[in-house]
Amino acid sequence: MNEDLDLVVRGGLMVTAAGESVADIGVVDGRIVQIGGPMSGAREIDATGKLVLPGGVDMHVHLSPVEMGGTSQPWADDFVSGSRAAAAGGVTTIGNIGFPQQQERLPDLVERIAAEAARDSLVDFVIHPVLSEPDDRTEADLARLAELGHTSVKIFMSIGDFDAKADAFVKALDVAGRHGLLTMVHCEDVCVIEHATSELDDKGDSGLRHYGESRPALSEQVAVKRMIAFAEVTGAPIYIVHLGSEGALAEARAARGRGQRVHVETRPIYLYFTDERFAGDDGALFVGNPPLRGARDRDALWAGLAAGHVDTCCTDHAAWTLADKLDPELTVSTARPGMSELETLMPVLYSEGVRKGRLTLQRFVEVTSTNAAKLFGLFPQKGTIAVGSDADLVVWDPQARRPIVGAEGMSRAGYSLYEGWDVVGAPAQTISRGEVVYADGAVLGETGHGQLVHRGPTRDL
Ligand SMILES: [Zn+2]
Structure with missing residues (x-):
């Protein structure tokens, strides 16, 4: 004994x-x-x-501010409140998207945000640095990240000047793959979005009830297809964050059928809501990028989650207060995308997925924990019970049985999209x-209990 x-x-x-x-x-x-x-x-x-x-592994959260182009996003949650929400929701490891300050190198960025998280986070964490300005030092930076056990990097096709630097991003993707890093990609096409948005502006239809039209499903599908081509030519693995439409999922499935490592994350809102929500008085609450789509898209994501074509369900937790979210001045161009999800991720997915027979318990564990742990180099330290x-x-x-009351949650958002569910x-x-x-019902641990997790290379599922 x-x-x-x-x-x-x-x-x-x-x-x-x-x-x-x-x-x-x-x-x-x-x-x-x-x-x-x-x-x-x-x-x-x-x-x-x-x-x-196994504790939840949510590899997509925003608990540190975005500082790009001189503007800062005032998220409602930082590592203190966000990690408390994680703990209350069963999530024990978070992956925070870290944005660079002016001219900051990727390893410095990770060190800066990791120090903040080490001070404030209740749960363990990793940092995914955003590569926004690839240059002649990027290759060395990516190699250094791998050495330090930070085996992921994130790029956005939808912001900054991705198109102008696409060749440098493809080179970075190649280098990242060779060093065992997983490249997370936000796939939306800027040209399609800018054109659709300016058409709405011209018609005087730039209110948030037109949010879905401002970023049509095509913008996601074409970006996914293009990124898959970049991944194929470099041989590098990619992780498509918050995939939200049937067409984009079909592209990813086809690439996997060709043997490519194209991993797919979805997020809660695409499983529970459709674009009809934008027509409501509280439609602004449902604004996230890419936008909500139709019932076919929702159903395709549930099917993909059950069948293994969607690998993870992570939150993209980016919390705003109700007042910030419902600000009547917002337009399709100035919208505040994101919502509080860390505390509700696992309970709502269990209730809607496992209890309703859409997901087995094993799939629930895979998509909330094990798969993310493997993809992000955390397994078997995280993501399993062994x-x-x-x-x-x-x-x-x-x-x-617990009706959701956002005001009682740990997030400073103070409300939930699942209010009363x-x-x-x-x-x-x-x-x-x-x-x-x-x-x-009570958070017990001390702020700062959380530790940075030193990671190995990404591994296939
Ligand atoms: Zn995000």
Whole structure:
């Protein structure tokens, strides 16, 4: 009998991507050291009748400001409030998109934001630096990132002057791939968006109820297709963030059929809402990029999530207050895209996906945890329950019935898109490296508990 354990999680149905079984889990120094067999610990959590899942791995959040072109985006959440929302929602590792300040090199950017997160984050984190200005030092920067264990980089086709520097971005994609980095890409075509937006402006239709028309589905599909070609010519893996339409998904599937490493993330809003929302008085709340699409797109994403054509569901958590979001002055050009999602990601997906028979429990674990951990070089430290892995666990109460009340959430947004939804299934306890950081409605852990995770190269699924 091992009596030296710090923590035992007893009697739960342990669920991983590989299967499920009832087992006790023993933890020492933040790591899982024993699964099954006799054990006793200094602290015990009774998980009888509950599930025990690997902690959520949300590789797409915005908790540090965007400072580009002299403007700063005042997100409602920083690492303090955002990571508390993560813990309350069962997410134990976050990937924060880090934007450069003027002339800042990528490794410096990561160091700066990682220091902020180390001070403020309750959960573990990685930083994805945004490459906005590829130049003759970019190759060395990407090599340095890989050496330091930061194995991802993000590029935007939709902002800055991507088109003017496309050749340099393709070169950077190539270099990133050769160093084991995964390149995350925001795929929307600037030309299509600018043309559609100016047409709306000319007609006097630049209000947010026209948001979907300002960034048509075609702009996503054409950008995805183009990026897949760049990935093919370089042989580099890509990760398409927040894919939201049937046509774009078809392009990604076709590329995968040709053997390319084209990974697909979707985000919650595309699974639960359609572009009809823009017509409502609160339509501005649903503004995110790319915009919501139709029912066919929504259904294609659910099917893709279930079948394995969509690899991850991550939040793109970018929270605004209600007043900022509903500002009547906003137009399709000045809209504030993004929403608070970290606390609701797993409960709503469990309720709408697993409980309604659209996703198996294994798929739920894969798309909320395991796949992201593998793709971003975190596996098997994160993303699974195994001896040697970090004890990042969610004791999940499949019966918890909890109407969502945004004002009671940890996010400073103060509201939720799922206001009043009768969600069934929620974390009872969230455990980060053996420490209980959330239990029964209360965040318990200390700000700064979170650590930067040193990563290996991206791996295929
Ligand atoms: Zn984002």
